[in-house]
Amino acid sequence: MADPSLKAALDAGRFVVAPGIFDMISARVADGLGFTALYATGYGTVASHLGIADAGVATYSDMVSRMGRFAQGCRTPVIADADTGYGGLLNVRHTVMGYEGAGVTAIQIEDQEVPKKCGHTPGRRVIAARDMALKIEVAAEARRDPNFLIIARTDARTGLGLDEAIERGKLYRRAGADIVFIESPESEDEMKRIGQEIDAPLLANNVEGGRTPILPAERLKAIGYDIAIFPAIGFLAAAAAFERVYTHLRDHGDSNDRPAGDDYGFGRMNELMQFPEVWEFERRWAREEG
Known part of the structure; x- marks a missing residue:
């Protein structure tokens, strides 16, 4: 079932900042930090699961199991990337039912051609x-729980201009989208226009090194936005950390003499992965095995 707390937060006018999660380590870390929602990034999930570009190669089957694991493994509501709905109208219906059944709280569907591409890369159509x-209408009809939210994303800005993107956002809202996501506006002024002209909860996509300026949460709220996702912040930091520690290991032949605080700590990781619960279980039941 969808978590009603995300819809309640939006209805109450609370601004939502959602960090990107891409595997269960990132999910568990973010889940313990008190965010209102987590954003299960397609780019990061495809990269961590398959090690390839987010370019429409991953299938519904690849993604629904991963998104479901995030939702089931976290107490925080999960917003999940579902690309184009993985096909036509029947595929969209199946995707919505599958993601909702997996425990996701909000699903993002975009208007790109198949195969899709990452929203901050060139060549999108x-x-x-x-x-x-019609996809949004089908999605709205397919959901069973009103707390399950539908996010309609348009990638029209880059190829067709801001006017077209805004008109699409309005149309998708009328079709039944709970949240509108105009991908890749290229300035704060463009973002202000989106906030002024679209009467719907709005999502801002903050990608470090991407096409859109990253604004503080207070500024985003002031110009009409309701959610800010940071899909890349986790996997960019993780990749940099991997490169740093692996380089040290290559150059020194051991893991000694690294800067203090350079790793998470084996004890903390054991707690994060819930080993204390395993050990307590083993203590309770050891007498039965002896």
Whole structure:
């Protein structure tokens, strides 16, 4: 079931900052920090699971199990990337039912052609606006729980301009989207226009090194946004940490003499992975095995 707390937060006017999660270590760390929601990034999930570009190669089957594991392993509501819905209208229906059944709280569907591409990379093309609106109508009809939220994303800004992107956002809202996501606006002024012209909860995508300026949460709220996702912040930091410690190991032949605080700590990781619960279970039941 969807977690009602995300919808309640939006209804109450609380601004939501959602960090990107991409595997269960990142999910467990973020889950313990008190965020209102977590964002299960398609880019990061595909990269960590398959080690390839987020370019439409991953399938529904690849993704629903991963997204479900995030949702089931976290107490915090999970917003999940579902690309284009993995096909036509019947695929969208199946995707919504599958993600909802897996425990996800919000699903993001975009209007790119298949195969899709990452929203901050070049060469994206979109389907007809009416075809996407039908996908949103199908998605809204397919959900069983009103707390399960539908996010409609348009990638029209880069190829067709801001006016077209805004008109699509309005259309997708009328079609039944709970949240509108205009991908890749290229300035704060563009973001202000989106906030002024679209009467719907709005999502801002903050990608370090991407096409859109990263604004503070207070500023985003002031110009009309309701959610800020940071899909890349976790895996970019993780990749840098991997490179640093692996380079040290290559150059020194051991893991000694690294800077203090350079790792998470084996004890903390044991706690994060819930080893104390395993040890307590073993203590309780050891007498039966002896």
